[in-house]
């Protein structure tokens with residue numbers, strides 16, 4: 001049996017296009033708290049990158065699109 005040690009933070013933080021956007025104070029930071037610094041194995045971006053799939057820049061960790069979640073003007 002192999003023990004898998006999970007990092008405290010997502011190992012993709014330096015390469016993820018979304019990470020810098022959700023690092024800023026504001027309503028998007030909740031994504032970083034819940035996924036990048038939390039359970040990143042649930043992140044759709046992380047799962048896709050591990051699987052070798054394309055990761056759209058606007059894909060949110062829950063699999064929805066960022067542009068559909070922006071506040072309406």
Ligand code: SF4
Nearest residue numbers: 010016036040043046
């Ligand atoms: S958004 Fe997902 S893939 Fe990107 S750094 Fe956060 S947990 Fe990792």
